[in-house]
Amino acid sequence: MTKSHRTLLIKRPLRIFTTEERGALVRVLNRADALGNLWARGFEIWSIDIDSRFAYEFDYFKNELRLINAKKWLAKVHAIFNVGVRLTNERDMGQGVFIDLTENILRLRWVIKRRAIIISLTPSEVGYIRDRLNESGKPKLARAWVDDGHLYIAITFEREVEPIKPSNYRLVIDVNSWRHGIAWALVDGKISSMGRERPNLGYIETLYNHVTMLEHKYGTLRRLGFHKTPYGRKLWREIKATRCRLYAYLRDYTQKLVHKLAQKALKYGAMVIIDDVLEESRRELMEEKLPNGLAKAYMLYLRRFIYLLTNQLAWYGVPYEFKRLPSTKCPVCGNELTQLPGRVMQCPKCGLKANRDEIPIKWALLHQRIGSRQP
Ligand SMILES: [Zn+2]
Structure with missing residues (x-):
């Protein structure tokens, strides 16, 4: 206990x-x-x-x-x-x-x-x-x-x-980035179901751009010393309200997704494998040249996602582990994969072709097969 x-x-x-x-x-x-x-x-x-x-x-x-x-x-x-x-x-x-x-x-x-x-x-x-x-x-x-x-x-x-006794199911969660979504797969020797979860990026970016535009306006007022005027105050309130809405949306989305995945693991008695690539995600975010504030918000809520997820799994006694699952290495022959347009990965040696999100899941399946052979 x-x-x-x-x-x-x-x-x-x-x-x-x-x-x-x-x-x-x-x-x-x-x-x-x-x-x-x-x-x-x-x-x-x-x-x-x-x-x-x-x-x-x-x-x-x-x-x-x-x-x-x-x-x-x-x-x-x-x-x-x-x-x-x-x-x-x-x-x-x-x-x-x-x-x-x-x-x-x-x-x-x-x-x-x-x-x-x-x-x-x-x-x-x-x-x-x-x-x-x-x-x-x-x-x-x-x-x-x-x-x-x-x-x-x-x-x-x-x-x-009382920790639950895991069944043969594994729930693999690839915490990549909000942009590409969080990919998950329920596996039982084979892929039983899978999905990719992504917040409404268009909505987030609209709110973010709106805040940036307002902040720009407010900055100009400030330099002129007009930010304490009724118009300035109104602007400031709108900035705060929009920022609140943005964070509330991300928070709500994160909570709902955590709930969904934790319940799924619980329902199938699945051990959860979390592929936490936060560092890699950070680099990807930077490469995408997202505005710094937005990249920070995305990272914050990715961390929040992992914190909440492990917290809920522990609450229900669902075992979990962090495992780095390669996304650029061929799960068939181990060769380095090359990336084609549209996040498709291809193996130059054995010809395997799959979506980038599926590679870590294929590795997880492999681990499971090897694992089940051990005494
Ligand atoms: Zn290969």
């Missing part, structure tokens, strides 16, 4: 809160961040200006924090709360974060004395929490912080996992 974790991130603009709540959130959570920082560097901490439970929770959740932060792609110590959940009629024990699913709200405590800040949960947040609870996940701890005008609450669920 191992423990695995999944985290729900709740994000709300600070402007939805009352002035008192907003002020307390900024002051207390920033203060807790500073304390957490000191705590992480080995200092003994106590607080006189904020609730003493903040200092207490750092020590209490010491081991969990290490566990979560070890795999976390953005590790930072924030205010920590214990968590309680009410599904039907469970008692509210005054936990720092109390999720009440009879009303679909979250109570955030300790920030304001003697009362909770109430946050309404969206249907998708409620769905996420219910799904984790149904999978016998338990809310372990919550962290909260304030950044860039938003309140963030991250709720981590923990689950005891």
Whole structure:
């Protein structure tokens, strides 16, 4: 049995809160961040200006924090709360974060004395929490912080996992780039099904070009000192909103794809082989001369894809491994392949001809056959 974790991130603009709540959130959570920082560097901490439970929770959740932060792609110590959940009629024990699913709200405590800040949960947040609870996940701890005008609450669920016994199926995932798509194949001695997943690149590029155009305009205003005018402010808001839409789209796409692939592996009891070619992808992106900002966003969400995928596989106890599968070497005779137009690869020695995406999958099949012969 191992423990695995999944985290729900709740994000709300600070402007939805009352002035008192907003002020307390900024002051207390920033203060807790500073304390957490000191705590992480080995200092003994106590607080006189904020609730003493903040200092207490750092020590209490010491081991969990290490566990979560070890795999976390953005590790930072924030205010920590214990968590309680009410599904039907469970008692509210005054936990720092109390999720009440009879009303679909979250109570955030300790920030304001003697009362909770109430946050309404969206249907998708409620769905996420219910799904984790149904999978016998338990809310372990919550962290909260304030950044860039938003309140963030991250709720981590923990689950005891019995690793599944893999069947003969393998799910091979070739993480190439968003541009060429993420290729996957379900193999069982032969290719049983395969696909290539790609976000709507046209939509992404339209948004990106729009942002670039607006930024250019805004830059001109700025040089002239007109960026604080109503027109300048409106422009700035549009830049931020469009950028948000772009990232939200990529985030949503990534999440849906991870869900689909993790469920597929689970359904077939397939061991997952991830061909992670991020470095190669980075080079490809540069060669395509994509605008730097867009290349960065693509890379960010490729990394995010791998992080989320391995996180979900671990949650369900699906075994996975990273394996470099060659895409330029002939899987029949081992000769170097030459690339023809349209991402077609050809072997000058044995004449094999296949799409570039299929080469790593053919190698995976080969590994599986060799592997199954071994005792
Ligand atoms: Zn060959």
